[in-house]
Amino acid sequence: MTNRLRTEIQEEELAEQELIVEEKPAKGLPDNFVTQFLKNGVITTEDATRALPFFLYLAFLGMLYIANRHISDNTVRDIDKIGKEVKELSWEYKSTKAELAFRSTLTQVAEQVKADSMEIKPSEQPPQKITVKEDAQ
Secondary structure, eight states: OOOOOHHHHHHHHHHHHHHHHHHOOOSSOOOOOOHHHTTTSSSSSSHHHHHHHHHHHHHHHHHHHHHHHHHHHHHHHHHHHHHHHHEEEEEEEHHHHHHHHHSHHHHHHHHHHHHHOOOOOOOOOOOOOOOOOOOOO
């Protein structure tokens, strides 16, 4: 009678060794459009490396374009915000001007003087125009 546990352990070890022995094949370049484009001779890697500064220049110009767009959008937002503030201040100016015109009327001034208990009384005679005659010399 053999030890059944020992044989199972040995079989498992052999199976593990077989799994370890199997190695994955070395991966090459992925088979996509760019690698096929470079391999088939349409453009060589030397041509691609020679054109790299130009592509970097184009990428830089693209980033400048995007940054300029963001800055201009922010400027437009600021202009709109300042325009709204100008409108609000204009409305406030007009309402304050109208209130001042109302408070400077004769009746409002008289009421304010009466409320402050000053001893000033309004004139009962209308104002007279003073004219000066020039001598014809």
